[in-house]
Amino acid sequence: MKSLFVIFIACILSGPLSSFAQAQGKISGRITLVDGQPYGSASVSLLEVNKITLTDDKGNYSFDNIPAGNYTVRIQVLGAAQQDLKVTLTEGQHAKLDYQLTKENVQALQEVIIGGNNTNKFRRKESVYIARLPIKNLENPQVYASIPKELIQEQMATDLGSIAKNVAGAGIPMIANQGRVTFRSRGFDTEPNARNGVAGAAFAMIDPVNLERMEVIKGPSATLFGNSISSSYGGLYNRVTKKPYNGFGGEVGYTGGSWNFNRLTFDINSPINESKTALFRLNGATSFEKSFQDLGFTNSVTLAPSFSYQITDRLSLLLDIEFGQAKGTSVVRFNPFVSTVISSRKSIADMGFPYNKTFLSNDLPYTTQLLNIFAQANYKISESWTSQTIVSRARSSINGYITALAGRTDSTIRPNVITGYTQFIATNIQQNFIGDFKVAGLRNRLVVGLDFYNNYNDFDRVQVSTTAGTVASPDINFLKSYTGRISKFKVDSLASRGGALRKETNRDNTYSIYFSDVINLTDRLNIMLSLRGNRFKYGGVYDVVTGITAGGLGVGGIQAGPYNQNSLSQKLGAVYEIAKDRVSLFGNYMNGFFNKSGQTADGTALKPEHANQLEFGVKADLFDHKLAGTVSYYDIQVENSTYNDPSGNGYQIQDGTQLSKGVEIDLTANPIAGLNIVAGFAYNNSKLTQAAPLLTGRRPGLSGPPRSYNFWVSYRFPEGELKGLGAGFGGNIASWQYHTNTSVTQIIIPSYAMFDATVFYDQPRYRIGLKVDNLTSEKTWSVRLTPQAPARFLGSVALKF
CATH class of the missing domain: 2.60.40.1120 (Carboxypeptidase-like, regulatory domain)
Structure with missing residues (x-):
């Protein structure tokens, strides 16, 4: 009875009291x-x-x-x-x-997530990483391309090589035996080893499941990015990863296709606190595929979590991780016989090398593991200054069998196999102070940074060579029971009896300080002044067997002890907007460098090799972003490169020079609603102007095709009953190129024209797609003479939530 009375009184009071409560x-x-x-x-x-x-x-x-x-x-x-x-x-x-x-x-220093804009959806030029400053593409004197996730999704690209088809001059990707991928840029090898603007080395397969976009920065970029393995004289590939956003959503997808290709992906995002200041995103993928050749396979899994936290209104934290593990067999890597006496010129297409044969066994796999950790803290010191602290750690390991086929004569080859364990660890710590202020009435956007980079490598492996056999079937007489294939049994037997043992560790440290200032002389004219000071300390090679630290094997076998080198690298640029926010003229003078160890025959220590680029061109962003593009001319001069002393004394000469110049065009267009076009052209003229006698005056081998074209055209119904239905068609065309080019021997990779096509139906809750790669089954090879797959059919379905 008492409890009923209490409830009754509460009900009576609740009405009057609620009238006092403020809505x-x-x-x-x-x-x-x-x-x-x-x-x-x-x-x-x-x-x-x-x-x-x-x-x-x-x-x-x-x-x-x-x-x-x-x-x-x-x-x-x-x-x-x-x-x-x-x-x-x-x-x-x-x-x-x-x-x-x-x-x-227009742009902030943290990654901006932009949605809801369908105009020229493949134009995603603005970036916080290219200049390490909040400047627009039209204000930046450097050339770069950007491949956004919208284009990656439409093309159903499942690997980095497919994504790079959209980059002018990238060429057919060179796949190393660990799944590692390398592209061409302005005549030089360029690897995708930068991640979110800092070194993110990956000596393993990289799955693109967590890519927001791929940025391709052209030309020597050591001033802002250092001389670590993330950059080359040709440029820099920067992988921008997906970041958490304020909202719940995601998707689960499946792709299947030729050669038992099966791929499952997912992307899940959610706030994890009530105020939505703590955000979490998880991307993942697992893939399996057999080779189009008689044997070979690849099996991988990737997980990529990302966490962001707005701790206060001034302080934010981002933690981004990618973990990948893969098991597979080596791709075919053929090193043809190169004569130094008998003159010859031939094409890989005419050499009779089997296109569909690997010479391997599936019991000779390798396993790789990749772990990249990226942490960034941004603190707004004042209205004019921001502090940015970055810690990045990248680890790659390789365990198992790595193979290559070496030509011994024009008709025989000898398989070489490396077996064992290798590990690469890179640590990068950066502290940047970024300002936006005026001096004497002129606007300055300035970044001042400190950079520490540590590289550690660990080798525990042995290399063995089998006996030579004919191109049609190596070792056929020795391995009759294995039908002429390289087997695990034979490799393990040879390794147990000895081989070229590599059991060592090595490390180096790089200490840098840099600044870059963009000064607006007028609202249309700005100049960029940048400089890096670099201190490189090489710790030498520690031989685990002997316990001795030396300098490691250089070209010609000469060893040099631990050494230090200092370098300066400049970047100067100017931009004038002849039509404000629409058309700009630009020019730059940029530097790149690489450290060199050892000494010449007279005892002179080697100096760092370096390259300077002079470039100018025009950038445009017209008709409300419906047409955007860049046209540029560049001239790269490489100096202080080394080559073997012709006297045969084992030393090197350091007076090598190289020229690389050319023209590049990069366009994206949206002429009418639903129609999108991406197109590129690259012309490169490379020459070794001073080198070993067999090479001087010649285009370097492996420098890619002199001319290449790429395009992608797609149409999606923007409205009506067919809204979301679309189709795309594109291609990559390139002139013939050199694999080897000496005064005695030239080995040619023929020209190629490869075309892809897709149809898709994209709706708010699901997406369906069909794709054919290499429609005509064009036969072609990478610069390592790896045969490329014929027509591949893919089908995909994704559910969104």
Whole structure:
């Protein structure tokens, strides 16, 4: 009875008391860039109630259950002035407060997630990584290309080689025996070993499941990115990974196709706290595929979690991890016989090398493991200055069998096999201070940075060579029971009896300081002044067997002890916008360098090899972003390269020079709604102007085709009953190229024309696609003479949520 009385009294009081309770309201809004595109992941605070949140991928933010009153909404964007906006919330009402960033703050320092813009959807030029500063593409004197996830998705690209088809001059990717991929850029090898703007070395297969886009920076880039393995004289491939966003969503997909290809992917994103300041995203993939050749397979799994946390309105943290593990057999790698006496010129297509045969066994696999960790903390010191701290650690390991086929004569080959364990670990620590301020009325955007890079390598392996056999079937007389194939039994037997043992560790440290300043002399004219000071300390090679530390084997076998080298690298550029925000003229003078160990015959220590590039051209972004592109001419001069002393004394001569010059065109267009075009052209003229006698005056082997073209055209119905239905067609065409080019022997890779096509149906809740790669089954080879697959059919389905 007493409890009933209490309930009765409570019910009577609840009515009058509720009339005194103040109804809660809501404050929300939308933040956009200067061109109206939404700005995701901006920090928004409500000061009076100490609440903080982030905008979602449409630029929206919201504060719910707020009492009536006067409030201050603070918008914090790294690299832009703080904005405090006043708003009054009346009882039980909804107050909206939108904000658009000014022209000077088009881009922030953290990764911006842009959605909702269908105009020229393959144009994603703005980047926080290219210049390490918030400058637009039209303000940047350097040339770069960007392949966004929208294009990757439409082309159903499942590997980095397929993605790089959209890069002018990239060529057919060279796949190393560990799944490692290398491209051509301006006549030089270039690997995708930068990740989110810092070194992310990967001596293993890299799955693109967590790629937001691939950025391809052209030309020597050591001034801002150092001389680590992330860059070359031809440029830099930067993998930009997917970041968490404010909202729940994701998708699960399956792709199947020729040669038992099976691939499962997923992408899941979610806030993990009520205020949506802590965000989590997980990408993953597993793939299996047999080779189109008689034997061979690849099996892989990748997990890529990413976590971001807006700790305060000034401090944010990003943690990004990728883990990958793969097991597979080596691709065919053929090193033809090169005569130094008898003159010959031949094409790989005429040499009779079997196109569909591997000479391997599936019991000779390798396993690789990849672990990359990236952490970044951004702190807004003031309206003009931001601190950015980055720690990156990359580990790759290879265990098992790595094979190559070496030509012994024009008609015989000898298989070489490496078996054992190899490990590569790279650690990169950076501290950047980024400012946006005025001096004497001139706007300066400045980055000052400190960089520490440590490289550690560990080798425990042995190389063995089998006996030579005919091209049609090596070792046929020795291995009758194995039908002429290289077997695990034979390799293990040879390794147990000895071989070229490599059991060592080596390491090096690089200490750098750099700055880069973009000065606006007028609102249309800016100059870039950049400089890096580099201190390289090589620790030598520790031989595990002998316990002796030496310098390691260099060219010609000469050993040099631990050494130090200092280098300076400059980057100068100028941009003039002849039509503001639409057309700009640019020029640059940039440097790259690589350290060299050892000495010449007279005892002179080797100096760092370096290259300087002079480039100029035009960039355009016209018709409300419907046409964007770059046309440029470059001239790269390499000096201080080394080659073997012709006297045969085992030393090197360091007076080598090389020239690489050419023209590149990169275009994206959206002429009418639903129609998108990507096109590129690259012409490269490379020559060894001073080198070994057999090479001087000749185009280097493995430098790629002198001329290449790429294009992709797609149409998607933008509205009506067929909305989301589309088709795409593209191709890669290249002139013939040299594998080997000496005054005595030339080995040619023939020209090729490869075409792909796709149809797809993309809806808000699902996506279906069909794709054919290499429609005509064109026979061609990479620069390592690896045969490329004939027509491959793929089908995919993805469910979105």
